[in-house]
Amino acid sequence: MGAVNIRGAAPQQDRGPKQDRGPKQDRSRATRRRLLESAVECLAAHGWSGSTVTVVAGHAGVSRGAAQHHFPTREDLFTAAVEFVAEERSRALRELPRPASVPEAVDTLVGLYTGTLFRAALQLWVAASNEPQLGPRVTALEARIGRETHRMAVELLGADERRPAVRETVQGLLDMARGLGLANLLTDDGARRARVVAQWAALVEEALAGG
Template identity: 50%
Template sequence: MASTVRVPQEERTRAMRARLLEATVELLIERGYAGTTTTLVSERAGVSRGAQLHHFPTKAALVVAAVEHLTQVRGDELARAAADVPRGVRRTRAVLEMLADHFTSPVFTAALELWVAARTDPELLAAVAPLEQRVGREVHRLTVELLGVDESQPGRRELIQATLDLARGLGLANTISDDRRRRSRILDQWAITLADALAEPTPGASA
């Protein structure tokens, strides 16, 4: 008779939490925040309501944990994508494409649902705001590093912030309809504008 292999409790708990988080993200993308209920999450994850409530006592705790989980996964993917960004004349355009991919990903759609809901939900806002600040700082840091920008020079930080705001705006537009063709034209032009602006000498610098 084959022996039964017992899965350690810690491993079972980790797997159950992962199913809950993945189910939550799927529902946020499919149904939005209002349509994502703890009952639907437990059903999709195949987890009992009691077990779900033990780990995530409120809907806010569950959805924030889910987006944080996916943000970490996406952050790892972003870091890997950054390592593959080519050098040379096409580097600026490649960095913009990487950012556009990030802001049109499922994690952005899920996060957007939380931003809208958090506007009128103090508990959710208290949890979401620090997460978004952390993510924003990391994406900003990575962009500066990839483009080799010296933010101590006047106007450079604002150029990076404008670039990230542009990428977020394009991501928002993409939630309404497939915006790839228009987005590509905009990124082509912004790559030229940004590269030229970053190449300009700092005012007052010696020639």
């Protein structure tokens, strides 16, 4: 059910026989996007239990009916929102200038785990661990995001994974970035984070150069 909407197909009921489909489809796409952005913001700010379809629709300035037209269930809305987050993140990363150094690349990677997008994903992961309806979808999506992020990290760091232990060095760095994101959840951890990142960037640089 939700899979169709997740792939961005135009909703059926929205078609009027006499109208030009172009502008209507554009409006529908814009509404869908606004709902997804609102879902991410609500999730980051209010958590899973505070983010009902009604709350998200209100935040997006869309009627509840229109929201349900795009996303029949709450799970549809939020798994689409996580997919949206993943795609936005991939796009932003692809558009980044290639970092000039390993420390710059490490900074960029750690940046992925702070901010609204990560907070929203974190809320969803934790909710998925308790909500059977959400679990399998979020787990599958998380696996895909994990693989993509790893590929990006290898590229940004200029790492050669054919060499022994390079894969594990990169994975551990991403695990550290995730842990830093979690440490930033309740308090602003920026100052400490900058010091830890500087030191770990040096360790990663050395490991990638040597090994």
